[in-house]
Amino acid sequence: MNRRDFGKTLGTLLTASALTGGLEGLAAAPETTRGGRDSPPPTPGTRLRIAMLIYPGMTAQDMIGPQLIFASLGNVDVHLVWKTREAVVSDTGVPILPTATLQECPRDLDILFVGGGLSGTWALMNDLEVLDFLEDRGHRARYVTSVCTGSLVLGAAGLLRGYEAASYWAVRNLLPLLGARPIAERIVEDRNRITGGGVTAGLDFGLYLSARLRGETFARMQQLSIEYDPQPPFQAGSPESAGEAITAQVLEMLAPELEAGRQAALEAGRRLDER
């Protein structure tokens, strides 16, 4: 068996199982939460085209969680897209090779995805080559999505004007500079925009979107297959649970990054206003 077998095994088998009716006894309609569903879930046989933007300084976790889930949807192409095919190094030093350039990326996508980061992400917010790419693909994509500060990049590309959106807790307040309304939730769906909270929210987001695309039973099978039964040793994943002292400490450490992010959002916002 080759090196892509987990995705292939799981995805192919899940899809095959659904197609042959093996899931019928388990089937349940995907839950609808915030916002409407634009279109019914496709049959599992529909081939999905997914592009995930990767870039220097990204937080790899933001992308890897959803990628695991997307690549296991079955009958799917998942492209890791950047300007060149050279390795991009994550903010914590993980070198990842793109699998397609911006030019090679399919024009019509089922999912366009942007993950987050800090300084690397601020750089993207005023990178016109990247923003033009996102605007072009985003206007045609079935779902326009992000995790963490990736929503600020979508916003900088003009894709969140008039939309509700999630983001990393410490930069959520920057969304209005880009015409979006911040919502303090783990996953925010507004029409075909689905945005997630910070970093690890990508796992929750991925399963949520999987249920949209392949149905809730399929998503539950994925959840078991990745043993997503979180048991954090502490309760400190939000400012509320971490408490004031730890939150203040983290905000103080991040202050220079947050200010740089604010400047990037201001600049991107001015550009959007001039159009």
Place this chain on the structure above:
Amino acid sequence: MNRRDFGKTLGTLLTASALTGGLEGLAAAPETTRGGRDSPPPTPGTRLRIAMLIYPGMTAQDMIGPQLIFASLGNVDVHLVWKTREAVVSDTGVPILPTATLQECPRDLDILFVGGGLSGTWALMNDLEVLDFLEDRGHRARYVTSVCTGSLVLGAAGLLRGYEAASYWAVRNLLPLLGARPIAERIVEDRNRITGGGVTAGLDFGLYLSARLRGETFARMQQLSIEYDPQPPFQAGSPESAGEAITAQVLEMLAPELEAGRQAALEAGRRLDER
């Protein structure tokens, strides 16, 4: 700022904060759970050497979650180690570049880590070059660790004989073939072996080990910084929560992989018995 800034910012600043006493008001002793703690946490100024084995067919999520946490410990070298410097492609098609070869990897490590996968992992379990490396580094490492089916690789290297260990839920029963006692918990600590459950358990495992190394307050700051406030849209991350029907369906799909894993464990077990 360069492309490694998140890790640098967070890690360096957390460490600096701790060193200058900024955390004193928040400090709390790390919790001790299963097993004892071999040594007190080092001062935050102690440089940590960490090696994470990466390989073709690995599940990238297993490694990326802990890597994010390890690389943000501050004053740390995190090596992504494989036989060559050529890209290894994950089971879902993510190409990742090693940062060190087995030969280049430091001899004395604070943490040796192996993540999991399916067919790619079974291949490692009888790859003598890799097993020799793991045995060598593992016998001297301060912590010998894994996530998911990575514990079967540690076991195949003879590093879990007489130890309790965790693993991916569907292969936990193979641990006795390698002399280990399976424990159905998210994180299992037995002397200096710390093993995690399947795939996403790496986030819980990473924070747990961070608290061992840098203290609980530091780990809580990391948890907030990666917004690890899990909110799965479904409850299906364990066989118990997924229910019998979904569990049976996933087990049926995985059956050929699980049988291949069993054969690999039998072969590795025979080799260990002959020594």
